[in-house]
Amino acid sequence: MIGVLAAFPFLFSAHWLVNIGVFTLMYAVLATAWNLIGGYAGYISLGHVAFFGGGAYAIAVTTTHHYAAHGYEPFYVLPLVGAAVALGSLPLGWLAFRTRTATFAIVTLTLLFVFQQLAFNLRSLTGGSSGLLLPLPLFPVATYERPFYYALLGLLTCGLAISWWVRGSKLGLTLFAVRDDEDRARGLGMRVTYAKLAAFALSAGFFAMAGGVWAFYIGSVYPQFAIDPLVTIGAVLMVYLGGKATLWGPVLGAVLLVPAQQYLAYRLGASQLYLVGYAAVFLVVMLLLPRGILPSLAEKIRRRRGRADPGRPPAQVERPAKELVRS
Amino acid sequence: MHLVVQAVILGLLTGGVYALMASGLTLAFGVMRVINVAQGALIILSAYLTYTLFVHAGLDPFVALLVITPGMFVLGMLLQFVFIRPLRSEDREELSLLVTWAIALGIEGVLSVVFKTTYRSVNTGYTNATWDVGGYTITQVRFYGFLLSVAILGLLFLALTRTRIGRAIRAVVQNPVSARLLGIETERVAAVGFGLSAATASAAGAVYAMVYPFNPNSHYDLISLLLTIIVLGGLGSLGGAILAALFMGVAEAVLAATISPTWAKLTFFVALLTLLLIRPQGLFGVKARGAI
Numbered sequence: 001m002i003g004v005l006a007a008f009p010f011l012f013s014a015h016w017l018v019n020i021g022v023f024t025l026m027y028a029v030l031a032t033a034w035n036l037i038g039g040y041a042g043y044i045s046l047g048h049v050a051f052f053g054g055g056a057y058a059i060a061v062t063t064t065h066h067y068a069a070h071g072y073e074p075f076y077v078l079p080l081v082g083a084a085v086a087l088g089s090l091p092l093g094w095l096a097f098r099t100r101t102a103t104f105a106i107v108t109l110t111l112l113f114v115f116q117q118l119a120f121n122l123r124s125l126t127g128g129s130s131g132l133l134l135p136l137p138l139f140p141v142a143t144y145e146r147p148f149y150y151a152l153l154g155l156l157t158c159g160l161a162i163s164w165w166v167r168g169s170k171l172g173l174t175l176f177a178v179r180d181d182e183d184r185a186r187g188l189g190m191r192v193t194y195a196k197l198a199a200f201a202l203s204a205g206f207f208a209m210a211g212g213v214w215a216f217y218i219g220s221v222y223p224q225f226a227i228d229p230l231v232t233i234g235a236v237l238m239v240y241l242g243g244k245a246t247l248w249g250p251v252l253g254a255v256l257l258v259p260a261q262q263y264l265a266y267r268l269g270a271s272q273l274y275l276v277g278y279a280a281v282f283l284v285v286m287l288l289l290p291r292g293i294l295p296s297l298a299e300k301i302r303r304r305r306g307r308a309d310p311g312r313p314p315a316q317v318e319r320p321a322k323e324l325v326r327s
Numbered sequence: 328m329h330l331v332v333q334a335v336i337l338g339l340l341t342g343g344v345y346a347l348m349a350s351g352l353t354l355a356f357g358v359m360r361v362i363n364v365a366q367g368a369l370i371i372l373s374a375y376l377t378y379t380l381f382v383h384a385g386l387d388p389f390v391a392l393l394v395i396t397p398g399m400f401v402l403g404m405l406l407q408f409v410f411i412r413p414l415r416s417e418d419r420e421e422l423s424l425l426v427t428w429a430i431a432l433g434i435e436g437v438l439s440v441v442f443k444t445t446y447r448s449v450n451t452g453y454t455n456a457t458w459d460v461g462g463y464t465i466t467q468v469r470f471y472g473f474l475l476s477v478a479i480l481g482l483l484f485l486a487l488t489r490t491r492i493g494r495a496i497r498a499v500v501q502n503p504v505s506a507r508l509l510g511i512e513t514e515r516v517a518a519v520g521f522g523l524s525a526a527t528a529s530a531a532g533a534v535y536a537m538v539y540p541f542n543p544n545s546h547y548d549l550i551s552l553l554l555t556i557i558v559l560g561g562l563g564s565l566g567g568a569i570l571a572a573l574f575m576g577v578a579e580a581v582l583a584a585t586i587s588p589t590w591a592k593l594t595f596f597v598a599l600l601t602l603l604l605i606r607p608q609g610l611f612g613v614k615a616r617g618a619i
Contacts (some may be wrong), residue, residue: 044421046428095600098607102362102420103562106554107603113551114596121589229547233428240425272444272543275436282429286422287413 005153009146018145022217024258025152026210030235031242031250032159033206036199038236039245040172042179043196045096046232047108048207050115053227054085055208056215060132061125063216071137074216075151078209086205093200097193100182112229119223131222134215148217152210156251159206164247166202171195179245233282234261241285243292252293257281333463334584335577340469342576344534347476348549349556349568350483351527357500357563358520361411361423367550368431369525373399373532374449374541375438381449381536388449388533389471396529403525404518406430411521412514431546438543446540454537472534479530480569483523496520500563555595559602561609 005025009018030052037043058081063074096107119126126132139147166172174195177185186192215221235250238257243249260281264274289296348370355363373395380391410430414422456467487493495516498506507513535541535549556575560567575595583591602609 042421044424046424095603098603099558102356102360102424103558103607105421105424106362106558107599110551110555110596110599113547114593117589117593117596121593230432233425233432236425272436272439275432275439277436279429279433279436282432283410283426286426286429287410290415290422 002153002157005156006150009143009149013143015145018149020259020262022145022149022152023262024254025149025156026214027234027238027258028251028254029152029155029159029206029210030231031238031254032156032163033203033210034232034235035239035245035250036163036166036175036203037196039239039250040166040175040179041196041199042245043097043200044101044105044236045108045200045203046105046229046236047111047115048203048235049227049229049232050112051085051089051204051207052211052214052231053115053119053223054088055081055211056221056226057119057126057132058084058208059212059215060134060221063134064132071139072147074137074212075147078151078212081212082205082209085208086201089201089204090197093197093204094193097196097200109229112227112232116223116227119227126221126223129223131220134219134221136219137216145217148213151213155206155209155213160247160251162202166199167247171198175199176245230278237282237285240292241289243294243296246292246294249292249294329462330584331581334580336463336465337469338577338580339573340465340473340576341580342573343473343476344469344531344538345552345556345576346569346572347479347527347534348531349553349560349572350480350565351524351531352553352557353560353563353565353568354483354496354527355521355524356557357565358496359407359411359423359517360420361427361521362420362554363521363524364424364427364550364554365406365430365434366427366524366528366553367546367548368434369399369403369528370532370535370549371541371543371546372434372438373529374536375442375447375532376529377533377536378447378449381451388451388537389475392530392533395533396526399529400522400526403522406525407518407521412518431550435543435546442543444542444544446542447536448540449536451537466538468534468537472538475530475534479527483527484565486523492516492519552595555599558609559599564609567609 008021012018012021030048034045034048037045037048059074059077062077062081092111096104096111099107120128122128137147166175174185174190174192177188177190178192178196182192211226215226218225234257238253239250240253241249241257242251242253261274261278264277348366351369352363352366355361355366376395376398377388377391380386380394381388386394410426411419411423414426451468453467458465458467458470485493487497495506495511496519498509498511499513499516499520503513506516539545552575556571557568559575560569560571575598578598579591579594582594
């Protein structure tokens with residue numbers, strides 16, 4: 001799979017195709033990272049694009065101030081930016097994790113608006129609404145997109161490796177337990193808060209690194225584009241489409257949706273009609289396929305083979321007790 | 328001092344309108360456990376309807392409400408029927424956030440196509456008229472908007488406490504399972520509740536159209552503010568939402584007057600984060616398992 005993706009820019013070298021490839025990989029990274037917290041732990045964070053913007057501004061600020069003309073430096077800074085944002089996300093995560101479910105989603109959503117407002121207001125650092133322009137790197141024109149493409153492919157590989165490792169580790173088991181019944185998990189002595197914070201910081205770090213590559217690629221950073229609610233909602237949609245809490249689901253969602261999205265934005269961009277298309281896809285996925293493609297397929301295959309479901313505990317069925325307690 | 332009092336007056340007037348906007352959200356959450364992210368978009372939609380009726384039919388925004396409010400009520404019931412009801416109840420709270428966000432995007436897209444993205448505003452003959460009360464300026468439009476909000480909140484309160492369907496709604500809010508056992512058709516009640524919540528958007532939209540310039544993207548400004556208010560007040564608490572709205576209206580206006588308008592926008596979020604530190608369930612929220 002990764003091999004095929006690595007060969008892609010050599011097989012199809014048209015700029016617009018590789019450009020779509022870059023955005024597909026970017027969203028695949030975002031969706032995979034969001035899946036760690038939203039899928040595994042079941043905490044719907046709607047504000048993760050704040051960290052994406054954080055990374056974008058970090059790269060923009062460092063390159064405009066200290067830039068050697070050669071071009072690849074921003075990529076070397078990337079892991080540092082990721083680590084810094086991941087660390088910085090810890091106190092925010094701690095604060096947000098004082099709430100659950102819908103309130104958590106709202107609190108993280110407000111985080112997005114706080115970051116956007118800060119990006120508008122801290123003019124000396126971010127340039128406010130006039131944004132920041134990054135110096136253009138001197139990459140050869142014929143293969144201009146390739147460095148960005150491979151940087152994102154590297155990020156995706158790391159992200160998938162971490163996602164895969166988490167699934168089998170104690171951390172992953174704790175996260176799944178949190179998703180199914182957090183109070184019971186806590187009662188059993190699991191270190192719930194650590195697990196949630198670890199997942200939050202990991203995904204924040206990846207959002208920041210993807211944001212950094214994005215800023216470098218686009219060449220300019222404005223508050224309304226670097227911290228755009230549509231980016232979060234896009235990543236979330238891809239996770240839901242592909243399959244929440246699966247390893248490959250988020251990537252599948254990105255591969256299916258981003259080319260369509262880029263094409264629609266290109267064809268209808270000026271008219272904003274693509275928002276309607278986006279909303280329609282979202283509603284169809286949510287209403288008809290709420291569990292996503294991969295889990296639905298897996299279930300179908302399992303049913304055909306006539307086996308009982310060994311992997312997934314019937315957690316969804318056990319829930320109604322919640323309603324009674326809520327009174 | 329004069330500046331501060333002036334700001335408090337302005338803040339209370341704005342807070343009243345915020346209260347009306349937030350009451351719709353709270354109601355929807357109460358009856359259906361649905362966070363309606365589309366509430367902001369519904370308000371902007373009403374603002375555009377007000378604008379259209381005003382520009383093309385010459386209807387005064389306050390008169391146009393008589394047409395728009397029933398329309399929004401029906402639209403709300405439709406949205407509930409088509410998009411919210413099919414969601415499985417066990418994860419409705421989370422899914423509804425995403426579904427209603429998609430609805431908001433859809434409304435934003437349609438409005439952008441029909442009205443383009445330039446800013447619009449409704450300029451009635453009395454838009455810039457003011458009263459001078461003991462040296463303090465009161466903008467007439469804002470005062471009328473405040474009165475309208477209070478009147479509608481009053482009506483809503485009466486409807487919830489005095490009518491059959493209102494009592495049914497409150498029963499569903501308090502305990503959906505028992506309500507169903509007592510023979511209340513919860514899904515139908517929920518549809519009416521959602522319709523009412525959308526109907527409150529019409530008045531809010533009319534006032535918004537007269538006070539602020541707006542474009543299809545404005546719903547993000549509104550929804551970030553409204554979500555903060557209902558979390559501050561405690562999810563599902565109508566009284567809490569109203570108090571939080573008034574408090575935030577005043578706090579925002581005072582900070583805008585004394586410090587700076589651009590930083591005052593952060594007041595809401597700072598208040599929210601502080602509250603989370605002290606009282607995660609909101610000012611009037613009840614701490615229930617799974618609910619916070």
